[in-house]
Amino acid sequence: xxxxxxxxxxxxxxxxxxxxxxxxxxxxxxxxxxxxxxxxxxxxxxxxxxxxxxxxxxxxxxxxxxxxxxxxxxxxxxxxxxxxxxxxxxxxxxxxxxxxxxxxxxxxxxxxxxxxxxxxxxxxxxxxxxxxxxxxxxxxxxxxxxxxxxxxxxxxxxxxxxxxxxx
Numbered sequence: 001x002x003x004x005x006x007x008x009x010x011x012x013x014x015x016x017x018x019x020x021x022x023x024x025x026x027x028x029x030x031x032x033x034x035x036x037x038x039x040x041x042x043x044x045x046x047x048x049x050x051x052x053x054x055x056x057x058x059x060x061x062x063x064x065x066x067x068x069x070x071x072x073x074x075x076x077x078x079x080x081x082x083x084x085x086x087x088x089x090x091x092x093x094x095x096x097x098x099x100x101x102x103x104x105x106x107x108x109x110x111x112x113x114x115x116x117x118x119x120x121x122x123x124x125x126x127x128x129x130x131x132x133x134x135x136x137x138x139x140x141x142x143x144x145x146x147x148x149x150x151x152x153x154x155x156x157x158x159x160x161x162x163x164x165x166x167x
Contacts, residue, residue: 001037004034004037005039007030008039008040008043011023011026015047017050020048023047024048027040030044031044037067038063038064038067039069039073041060041063041064041067042069042073042077045057045058045063045064045077045080046076046080049080054084054087057084058088061077061081061084062081064077075101075104075108078097078100078101078104078105078111079098079101079110079111081097082094082101082111082114083114083117083118085118086117091121092122094118095119095122099115109135109139112135113132115131116128116129116132116135119131127160130155130156130159130160131156133153133155133159134152134156136152137152137153137156
């Protein structure tokens with residue numbers, strides 16, 4: 001497996017986000033050889049997603065999640081899956097994917113940021129802003145911000161109470 005994952009790393013190091021065709025062409029044979037490998041499936045999903053084939057990517061993301069992704073790659077997959085669902089207009093499913101991701105990775109800043117985009121897409125602007133304020137207070141280290149972190153958290157709680165979610 002180490003050789004396979006080294007090859008995946010090499011393929012992605014060489015990718016051109018503006019022309020994903022060579023990346024997809026390199027991944028397809030690996031996926032054919034290792035159809036049950038969750039990481040190979042995830043990487044192909046991400047390549048399809050980047051190439052604009054979001055409908056294909058969704059099914060691959062779902063398969064990758066179901067076949068045992070773990071750790072940081074699972075976090076990335078949940079983020080990309082949720083974001084793709086949002087882009088496809090499947091906002092409720094997107095929010096469910098982000099809720100799952102936030103349950104599994106509660107300190108993930110990237111999941112929180114992209115969840116805010118889905119909350120906004122769902123018309124839940126107070127919840128989206130509240131989530132971003134909490135991310136700022138919890139994860140941004142700036143001297144000028146330190147004294148205002150309690151106010152950020154209080155504003156986030158107020159917005160969340162209006163929006164219906166708990167931050």
